[in-house]
Amino acid sequence: MADKTSAGSSGTGAGEDGGIDDMLMHLELCDDELDDVVLGKTAVAEFRKEARWLAIGKVLTTKSFSAEALFEKMKAIWNLSREPGCREAGKNLYIFQMHCLGDWKKVVHQGPWTFRRCVVMIEEYDGMSDLETVSFTGMYVWAQIHGIPELYRKAVVVDDLARKLGKAKEVQMALKLFYEGNYVRIRVMIDTTKPLMRFVSLSVIGEERMKGRDVA
Known part of the structure; x- marks a missing residue:
């Protein structure tokens, strides 16, 4: 994992043009940066339980909109037993965290869902896979x-x-x-x-x- 914090002024440089992967290829990490944060098996097991009720969404539109407007609209449409967690996860990608199996099934397996007359694609998500590799076909x-x-x-x-x-x-x-x-x-x-x-x-x-x- 990379910390995108940088010192000095923020200008357009080679790192920005090449992306974070290109930046990492040219980094020499010091000992402190190689000192891992270690997760125990118990903690990971708890995280995986929560991930059972994750979903990833994508709105099929080229129009601009706010993530907040999307979240509020979908919460009203779904009308779940508990309010889901929502966050923006990339370009037109959104993570939804449900809190029970019934709510998760409704979001992932019912529908189709729309936002401002545009289709909202929903797929189940394991919490680990690269977001950019999720297929919305x-x-x-x-x-x-x-x-x-x-x-x-x-x-x-x-x-x-x-x-x-x-x-x-x-x-x-x-x-x-x-x-x-x-x-x-x-x-x-x-x-x-x-x-x-x-x-x-x-x-x-x-x-x-x-x-x-x-x-x-």
């Missing part, structure tokens, strides 16, 4: 598939159709509480780097190709 959404003939309205068929959209997590065949039309409801992880799929098709040997309308 997938997002769970609810989608509808319309127009499936009754003959083929079977869980195994719908599951295969759902997988065309992305990684299927849940399929709802009977929508008594949400009934609004002739469709099935699915929860899938879509790849945010690709265009949304508007249709999924079903082919039966010897019959005409059927196209089911997908509405995210």
